[in-house]
Amino acid sequence: MKDLLKLKTSLSEDIENILNAQVKVEAHSSALYLAMSSWCDDQGLDNSATFFATQADEERIHMLKIFNFINNRGGRAVSPEITNIPVDFESFRGVFEQALEQEMFVTEQFNNIADKCMKAKDFVTFNFLQWFLEEQVEEEYVARRILELFDVIGEEGTGRWEIDKHLVKVTFDGE
Numbered sequence: 114m115k116d117l118l119k120l121k122t123s124l125s126e127d128i129e130n131i132l133n134a135q136v137k138v139e140a141h142s143s144a145l146y147l148a149m150s151s152w153c154d155d156q157g158l159d160n161s162a163t164f165f166a167t168q169a170d171e172e173r174i175h176m177l178k179i180f181n182f183i184n185n186r187g188g189r190a191v192s193p194e195i196t197n198i199p200v201d202f203e204s205f206r207g208v209f210e211q212a213l214e215q216e217m218f219v220t221e222q223f224n225n226i227a228d229k230c231m232k233a234k235d236f237v238t239f240n241f242l243q244w245f246l247e248e249q250v251e252e253e254y255v256a257r258r259i260l261e262l263f264d265v266i267g268e269e270g271t272g273r274w275e276i277d278k279h280l281v282k283v284t285f286d287g288e
């Protein structure tokens with residue numbers, strides 16, 4: 114009976130599995146950014162703490178978008194188990210470097226999923242992915258721009274607090 118019901122969805126098991134894997138990646142990003150937020154807060158870097166708390170919320174929204182899509186297509190979304198979230202980070206700059214690396218990893222994942230959808234001729238999911246691919250341009254842009262502040266301002270003296278003050282002005286207008 115279960116198999117018969119499964120036949121009624123156009124979402125293949127392969128695509129369902131890679132989408133569930135991405136649900137886990139987004140949940141991991143959310144938990145990682147929350148950890149970064151806490152570390153920044155502990156360091157007295159209040160704007161950075163708020164920045165990462167907002168990022169954590171956004172990643173949870175990303176996770177739920179994919180989660181709901183799987184269920185809406187007749188698949189079974191899996192609530193992921195998240196482990197290995199760090200408590201400590203080596204440096205202020207290191208936190209943002211890790212954030213950029215995480216976003217570049219996420220972009221690569223979405224590119225891979227899009228590639229698999231193309232090959233499987235699953236254009237419904239391929240179309241759904243476009244929003245995420247566009248979102249990644251912004252996510253990488255913001256992380257890169259903030260990292261530039263470390264080079265421009267420098268961390269010496271009151272530099273860390275200057276960087277923390279200026280990063281709220283980093284926005285992406287898509288032009």
Ligand code: FEO
Pocket residue numbers: 139142171172175216219252
């Ligand atoms: Fe959901 Fe920042 O990627």
